[in-house]
Amino acid sequence: MSAHNTPGAQPGRPGSCSQPPRAPPLPRRDQKRSSFLTKVARSGAAAKAAVVKKPKPKSKSGYLGDLSSVLASLEEAGEVEDAARAAKRRRQEEAAARRGKSVKSSRARASVTLEETRRAQAVAAHPAFRKDPLAAIAHHLSQTLPAAPKPRPQVSNAERKRNKRRNKKGVDALLDSIAL
Numbered sequence: 001m002s003a004h005n006t007p008g009a010q011p012g013r014p015g016s017c018s019q020p021p022r023a024p025p026l027p028r029r030d031q032k033r034s035s036f037l038t039k040v041a042r043s044g045a046a047a048k049a050a051v052v053k054k055p056k057p058k059s060k061s062g063y064l065g066d067l068s069s070v071l072a073s074l075e076e077a078g079e080v081e082d083a084a085r086a087a088k089r090r091r092q093e094e095a096a097a098r099r100g101k102s103v104k105s106s107r108a109r110a111s112v113t114l115e116e117t118r119r120a121q122a123v124a125a126h127p128a129f130r131k132d133p134l135a136a137i138a139h140h141l142s143q144t145l146p147a148a149p150k151p152r153p154q155v156s157n158a159e160r161k162r163n164k165r166r167n168k169k170g171v172d173a174l175l176d177s178i179a180l
Helices: 028-050 068-099 106-125 127-131 133-144 157-179
Strands: none
Touching: 106 127, 127 133
């Protein structure tokens, strides 16, 4: 008796042997393709079974507690930053206005010329300018320009040498006191 046949089984009848019946022979390429597809299906099923979903937390406030104070401080910092940005933007606009306008076209040149003409006419019509033009210009410049830096006092060469010797003696005394 062979190992494949069950006792009392009749050959040629379905279910008579312990192994499933063989499929008809396929070309080699089709066999490789089908075996590859079965392996892919098995590995996909195994991967899906291996993936374990993490349980989602029920309440987010339980992990970090109450963050309202942090949120409030962030809002305050944002307001301070917005105010600083607005002040900086305002300063830049004022500086740009003081510098003058860039004239890139004839239309812009014409508008600047018109504006300057109006300004010159307003200055010429001002009573202080009519009374004493140079004094009016000097007063305007003193009000608009920053104060001139104070000149440094002139030190003679003899004084410079004397100060140098004094500083050197002071440094030597300081080093001697440290070395003790």
